[in-house]
Amino acid sequence: MENLSEDLDNSTLNCTxxxxxxxxxxxxxxxxxxxxxxxxxxxxxxxxxxxVKVKNELGIYLFNLTVADLLYIFSLPFWIQYVLQHDNWTYDEFLCKICGILLYENIYISVAFLCCISIDRYLAVVYPFRFHQCRTMKAATVVSIFIWTKEILSSWIIFRHSEVTKDAESHAICFEHYPIKNWEHNINFYRFVAGFLFPFFLLLFSYYGILRVVRKSHGTQTKKKIQIKRLVSSTISIFLVCFGPYHVLMLIRSLFESSCDFAARIFNIYHISLLLTTFNCVADPILYCFSSENTYQDFAKIVNTCVKCLRCGQIETTESYPMSTPETAKKIRDQTDLDPK
Structure with missing residues (x-):
């Protein structure tokens, strides 16, 4: 293994x-x-x-959200090899830092763009004319650049520290320390407040305002109300299920983890919560599906097509003309009767 830091944390080395x-x-x-x-x-x-092609600013946020998910998905083969080798990182430390950043920062990039989507929908529903300048392609692009820049700069803190340590079995542990190091406490507190708690209240405020206006609106079609409620419920569900448990346990670790014994007791449940954040990459496309009626219908068509393919054995029956309706068949017979040939 190349370029591994020799500055190993003694507590990690002694932890089993x-x-x-x-x-x-x-x-x-x-x-x-x-x-x-x-x-x-x-x-x-x-x-x-x-x-984006039709100048919908919501597409900018969804595009960036998907890019963040794909970047993390591309790092999964490295993590799969890592865990299959009993948590032994066989690549250099730079790649460990890159994969770790993609894992953790994907959480906060996703949270940021979920908030952008919620604010965009809030302004569109509650103040459709007053803040129109905030709902433009240019504004969405500027906000997206700011989010990516902020997360990239925050990653510099990680690059300043060693992220590959050795445990009691001499395995190279990537991006984890037992117990957590002193410099991680403040970062974890910041992540909990700015990366989870504040966005959570922002989501609640935005979607409460949206639902209140939608309920009082008599001009909004029922179909549109259902679409808005789907977007609200899916966003809140993704946020709570994927990010809630991890941030709560991260806070507990930062407050109480000072020994290997505590780290060992919380290890399993903490990593289960970390795995829940991974499902965000699957849940975000569902959010996109619910954000647009046209997209929802397109996804429904794809699902129906897949179901039909799975049932292809049942389709090949004596009904050889499924596209022919009774009206069409009657017209064919009438034309046959009128044809002198």
Whole structure:
């Protein structure tokens, strides 16, 4: 192994933690997310491009959200190999930092763009005319550049520290320290407040305002109301299920983890919560599906096509002309009767 830092944390070196959950659960989840998430996000990227093409600012946020998911998905093969080798990183430390940044920063880039989507929908529904200048392609582009710049700059803190350490079995552990190091505490507190708690209240405020206006609106069609409610419920669900448990346990670790014993007790549940964040890459395409009625219908058509393909054995029956309706068949018979030939 090349370029591994010799400055190993003694507490990590002396910690003996059972990593069996990584061999049992993590590879299954990573492979599942990779197999489902890659085509789903490629499809979402295409639909986001179509939205951008028709000058819909929401497409800018969805496009960036999908790009963030794809970048993380491309790092999954490295994590799959890592966990299958009993948490032993066989590449250099630079690649460990890149994969770790893609893993963790994908969380906060996703959170940021989920907030952008919620604010965009809030302004569109509650103040459709007052803040129109905030809902332009130019504004969405500027906000997206700011988010990416902020997350890239915050990654510099990670590059300043060693991210490959050795455990009691001399395995090279990538991006994890047991117990967590002193410099990580402040970063974790910042991530919990600015990366989870504040965005969560922002989502609640935005969608509460949206639902309140939609309920009082008598001019809004029922179909449109259902679409808006789908977007609200899917965004809140993705946020709570994928990001909630991880941030709560991250806060607990930062407050109470000071020994290997505590790290060992919380290890399994913490990594299960970390795996939940991975499902964000599969959930975001569902969010995109619910954000647009046309996209929802397109996804429904794709699902129906897949179902028909799976039932192809049942289609090949004596009904050889499924495209022919009774009206069409009657017209054919009438034309046959009138034809002198």
């Amino acid at each position: 933690i059972n990593h069996n959950i990584h061999q049992m659960l993590s590879p299954v989840i990573y492979i599942l997310v990779f197999v489902i998430g890659l085509p789903a996000n490629c499809l979402s990227l295409y639909y986001a491009y179509l939205q």
